[in-house]
Amino acid sequence: QQPVQSPQAVILREGEDAVINCSSSKALYSVHWYRQKHGEAPVFLMILLKGGEQKGHDKISASFNEKKQQSSLYLTASQLSYSGTYFCGTAPPENSGGYQKVTFGTGTKLQVIP
Amino acid sequence: DAGVTQSPTHLIKTRGQQVTLRCSPKSGHDTVSWYQQALGQGPQFIFQYYEEEERQRGNFPDRFSGHQFPNYSSELNVNALLLGDSALYLCASSLGWGGEQYFGPGTRLTVT
Numbered sequence: 009q010q011p012v013q014s015p016q017a018v019i020l021r022e023g024e025d026a027v028i029n030c031s032s033s034k035a036l037y038s039v040h041w042y043r044q045k046h047g048e049a050p051v052f053l054m055i056l057l058k059g060g061e062q063k064g065h066d067k068i069s070a071s072f073n074e075k076k077q078q079s080s081l082y083l084t085a086s087q088l089s090y091s092g093t094y095f096c097g098t099a100p101p102e103n104s105g106g107y108q109k110v111t112f113g114t115g116t117k118l119q120v121i122p
Numbered sequence: 123d124a125g126v127t128q129s130p131t132h133l134i135k136t137r138g139q140q141v142t143l144r145c146s147p148k149s150g151h152d153t154v155s156w157y158q159q160a161l162g163q164g165p166q167f168i169f170q171y172y173e174e175e176e177r178q179r180g181n182f183p184d185r186f187s188g189h190q191f192p193n194y195s196s197e198l199n200v201n202a203l204l205l206g207d208s209a210l211y212l213c214a215s216s217l218g219w220g221g222e223q224y225f226g227p228g229t230r231l232t233v234t
Contacts, residue, residue, distance in 0.1 A: 010164075040223070049212060049225040050165065095164050109178040110155070110223070112164035 009033050011098045013113040020086045020120045028081040028116045030096030039072050039079040040097035040110055043090075050095060053081075086120045093117050124149055126215050126226035134232045135203050143198040143229045147215030154196040155223060156188060157212040165212055171196055172218070200231075208233045 011032045042050035056072035067084045097110040127146045153172045157165035167180035171190035214223035
């Protein structure tokens with residue numbers, strides 16, 4: 009089943025923060041985050057493999073609450089380059105042995121304006 | 123270090139025809155996954171290949187088939203094309219089950 013992302017869209021001014029949430033109705037083994045700019049391929053941001061794990065990359069970080077089957081992506085001090093559509097992808101526990109089947113959410117469209 | 127490459131970039135086919143899309147994985151990667159992305163939607167998993175075998179499959183009909191070659195490159199074949207098959211087809215590669223998938227630029231398929 010497809011994970012649900014919220015919000016569907018958000019507009020930020022440069023320097024503002026944002027949080028994008030991803031929820032699944034099924035147990036999760038891993039959560040993947042990608043950003044896709046218009047007309048381009050999705051770009052890998054990070055993957056979270058353990059419950060409670062938090063990862064960061066520059067001013068973008070993410071958390072994974074295994075019990076709640078949720079993940080959140082945090083963008084701090086947003087830059088114009090952060091604009092794009094953010095997708096979370098989830099893989100269930102039965103994939104823990106390999107061959108991950110990643111199911112992507114519907115995406116969150118983020119626009120950063122000057 | 124070459125990233126994931128796909129060919130062709132764009133393709134126009136007629137309903138009922140067959141199409142083959144190609145993908146070369148990022149150097150050092152051995153696993154290839156294929157996704158279909160309709161306009162305004164997230165990528166939908168079609169199938170994944172590892173060691174020249176299909177390991178996982180999404181909810182796509184048998185008209186969608188694939189192949190992985192000894193050099194890890196892969197093909198996606200779609201038979202009896204329908205108008206609804208029009209989409210961006212993305213190939214992603216990874217090293218085993220590590221999870222970090224790197225996407226290619228995609229092939230835009232238009233079925234008329």
